[in-house]
Amino acid sequence: EPEVTQTPSHQVTQMGQEVILRCVPISNHLYFYWYRQILGQKVEFLVSFYNNEISEKSEIFDDQFSVERPDGSNFTLKIRSTKLEDSAMYFCASSVGTSSYNEQFFGPGTRLTVL
Amino acid sequence: AQSVTQLGSHVSVSEGALVLLRCNYSSSVPPYLFWYVQYPNQGLQLLLKYTTGATLVKGINGFEAEFKKSETSFHLTKPSAHMSDAAEYFCAVSAAGGFKTIFGAGTRLFVKA
Numbered sequence: 441e442p443e444v445t446q447t448p449s450h451q452v453t454q455m456g457q458e459v460i461l462r463c464v465p466i467s468n469h470l471y472f473y474w475y476r477q478i479l480g481q482k483v484e485f486l487v488s489f490y491n492n493e494i495s496e497k498s499e500i501f502d503d504q505f506s507v508e509r510p511d512g513s514n515f516t517l518k519i520r521s522t523k524l525e526d527s528a529m530y531f532c533a534s535s536v537g538t539s540s541y542n543e544q545f546f547g548p549g550t551r552l553t554v555l
Numbered sequence: 556a557q558s559v560t561q562l563g564s565h566v567s568v569s570e571g572a573l574v575l576l577r578c579n580y581s582s583s584v585p586p587y588l589f590w591y592v593q594y595p596n597q598g599l600q601l602l603l604k605y606t607t608g609a610t611l612v613k614g615i616n617g618f619e620a621e622f623k624k625s626e627t628s629f630h631l632t633k634p635s636a637h638m639s640d641a642a643e644y645f646c647a648v649s650a651a652g653g654f655k656t657i658f659g660a661g662t663r664l665f666v667k668a
Binding site: 444471473475481482483484485488490495496498531533538543544546547548549 | 591596597598599600601604645647653654655656657658659660661
């Protein structure tokens with residue numbers, strides 16, 4: 441059964457460093473998403489991506505964040521200069537169509553720890 | 556704007572007992588509603604969703620939920636809990652044609668033998 445994969449499973453970084461979180465969505469999906477879950481808190485929407493551009497983003501997704509689909513299979517989230525408060529579980533998801541009509545398939549997540 | 560409130564961060568039931576996880580939503584447009592389950596160290600898995608039509612929605616693993624517009628609720632139920640149901644459950648809402656899904660804070664379900 442096709443699934444969304446994410447690497448690494450756990451990333452530890454120093455404050456101020458850049459990190460790139462990687463995701464491989466399901467191959468025939470067209471919409472891609474990043475969510476984050478700070479420990480003990482709710483899952484929060486960060487950004488959606490379709491047709492090589494951002495379709496919607498939340499207020500959390502500021503200039504420190506960027507997304508890219510560099511090679512037609514990977515979907516990446518870059519945090520330019522990490523802050524302590526960026527420590528969270530980051531989930532990638534993909535869907536065939538928009539999230540409201542179609543099931544989003546989630547990856548297992550990358551736990552980011554910023555020291 | 557849309558939001559979701561899940562009542563009870565933790566719910567504990569005995570094996571074989573009724574499971575009831577409560578969710579209320581707020582939406583300025585007709586909502587699409589979802590329940591997701593998260594097992595330890597795994598991603599989110601869709602249990603069921605309501606878009607339009609029948610207000611009682613059946614999902615996987617024997618779960619079902621009923622959309623009640625007058626109560627702005629979408630509670631999740633299962634007649635008989637199983638040990639394997641122990642997990643975190645998230646209620647979520649999105650708008651028709653929307654790109655984002657708004658999640659509730661989650662309810663952790665414990666099942667006692």
